[in-house]
Amino acid sequence: MAAPQQFFSYVDGNAGSFIQRLAKAVAIPSVSGDGSSRKHVFAMAEFLAHEMEALGIQVNSVDLGNHVLDGEELPLPPVILGSFGHDPKKKIILVYGHYDVQPALVSDGWDTDPFVLSPDEKTGRMYGRGASDDKGPLLGWLNVLEAHIKSNIELPVNLRFCFEGMEESGSEGLDELINSRVGPGEFFDGVDCVCISDNYWLNDRTPCVTYGLRGIAYYKVQVSGPQRDLHSGVFGNTVHEPMTDLIHLLGQLVSTKGEIKIPGISSLVAPVTADEMKRYEVLDYTVADIEHSAGAQVAISDNKTRVLMGRMREPSLSIHGIEGAFSAPGAKTVIPARVSGKFSIRLVPNMTPENVDILVFRYLQEEFAKLGTKSALKIENLHGGKPWLADPNHWNYRAAIKATETVYKKTPDLTREGGSIPVTLTFAEALGVNVLLLPMGRGDDGAHSTNEKLDRSNYIEGTKLLGSYLHEVGIISKS
Ligand SMILES: [Zn+2]
Structure with a gap:
């Protein structure tokens, strides 16, 4: 019963x-x-x-x-x-x-x-x-x-x-x-x-x-330079600025359309079967639903299956914040000495925190080297979990x-x-x-x-x- x-x-x-x-x-x-x-x-x-x-x-x-x-x-x-x-x-x-x-x-x-x-x-x-x-x-x-x-x-x-x-x-x-x-x-x-x-x-x-x-791999990328915070009137265009370096680096992670730019990530993603594809098509879900949840018309695509798959079976990369950045109201003219960007990647089969780590660390180091800066880079994996x-x-x-x-x-x-x-x-x-x-x-x-x-x-x-x-x-x- x-x-x-x-x-x-x-x-x-x-x-x-x-x-x-x-x-x-x-x-x-x-x-x-x-x-x-x-x-x-x-x-x-x-x-x-x-x-x-x-x-x-x-x-x-x-x-x-x-x-x-x-x-x-x-x-x-x-x-x-x-x-x-x-x-x-x-x-x-x-x-x-x-x-x-x-x-x-x-x-x-x-x-x-x-x-x-x-x-x-x-x-x-x-x-x-x-x-x-x-x-x-x-x-x-x-x-x-x-x-x-x-x-x-x-x-x-x-x-x-x-x-x-x-x-x-x-x-x-x-x-x-x-x-x-x-x-x-x-x-x-x-x-x-x-x-x-x-x-x-x-x-x-x-x-x-x-x-x-989905699983997750969460990263902290720290860029540091001067020993202390500096005045932009005194040191602007005079020293390498950690914030500028970090913004360039974070800008290389993901496109505005949600595509992860880190080489090798997409080849880790298991292919979609026809059966699985059907499951997305029958779900009671529309692009309007996700926009309702988000509270604004901001969906990345008008295609239901694309949006569903973006959430359920594709990886995503989100930039969450910058620690050490000037974020208070007003117009302080500081050059922060050390800033840390936080971002995470949502993982799907067959990605693991371990195989993604290798790609992320290598890519960030390569992209940082291209900047030609004298700032120092430190990458940390804060936490991770498999899908x-x-x-x-x-x-x-x-x-x-x-x-x-x-x-x-x-x-x-x-x-x-x-x-x-x-x-x-x-x-x-x-x-x-x-x-x-x-x-x-x-x-x-x-x-x-x-x-x-x-x-x-x-x-x-x-x-x-x-x-x-x-x-x-x-x-x-x-x-
Ligand atoms: Zn919960």
Whole structure:
């Protein structure tokens, strides 16, 4: 039997308290990438562990030791491992989520305080950093469990939880932890499949299940020259300027049409099959959708398939910022002594951080040599992760598709996503099981952006979806 009606009724009847739970979580500014917020990341871990224990989950907060962030040694936030159910007749489903968030400041352009969940009654949108990425989905699992316990419905599977606090900052320490606990009798032993709810629908109307993710290779290119910042009136046209050199270098990375200029990259990309091509053609997705998500008419092409493939199965290179550059208001006449450009490449099969590194380092060094400057160049790879592809015909996917049809009365789009969640690949490789991405939020949620939101209906129906999925898995394991 599919998920019982009492489950759906409980979720509907307790939507208000589920939203309260989300509001409490959003109020904790658990920004992992900023050292001064580290205490909040720990506070978020504590909040979560407490919520989980109250539901009867056996919780183990695993200390990952320290790391260095911007020259400061800091404790890493714990990975929260939880267990619920030990019935050998049921499958063991591992769910993953992250409780850290991207930075957010009102001055970035938020219309509301990013750390106060702000529901808009008219549109049903609930604004707040982390509402969609990834606190809403993570709490969705706890809502599911609460609904079962309070309604006396037997959970059809055994659950294992793995919640981390460093996802937005390269998941430091997580791979080691997972790999160290896969042996007999260890935490991850016996897991039958993995479900991750940490991505989005393509648009705002059709749910999706996701079977692929791009990887990433993130670089910092530092150009340095004078010993200290200089005055352009005194030193302009007198010394080699690091900023000028860096801008030239960054200008050689990618065309304004999105083509990566680094030689050798395109030959690493796996060719498209006819079958795969068909999947893009049937997706409920238009160029207008991506422009709606972006909030402006800025798509790189009018061709749907080109835009879809650009996001799902082609690499991309984005320039993110320049550290050390003068960026305040006003007209300071400084020549910065040292500047660092940050850029990343999204990877697709058969690219890996390793084979891309070689091409990137060689190309930057060659292009820098052409500048004929006396500045110094230093290239660093800040973090990386391989791309991932799963089999969308696996029972784990069939359960998710069925659950989506039950809750949303729609067949979900089968998508590959442009972002990176490196742990997906770690789970697939370390556990050797199928991994499913089952998103809760919509394509226009603005994760990592200003005015991030989660629609009330996505949170509530999304909770039903996660619960239904567990019941569909339960049915499959009996048949
Ligand atoms: Zn996320």
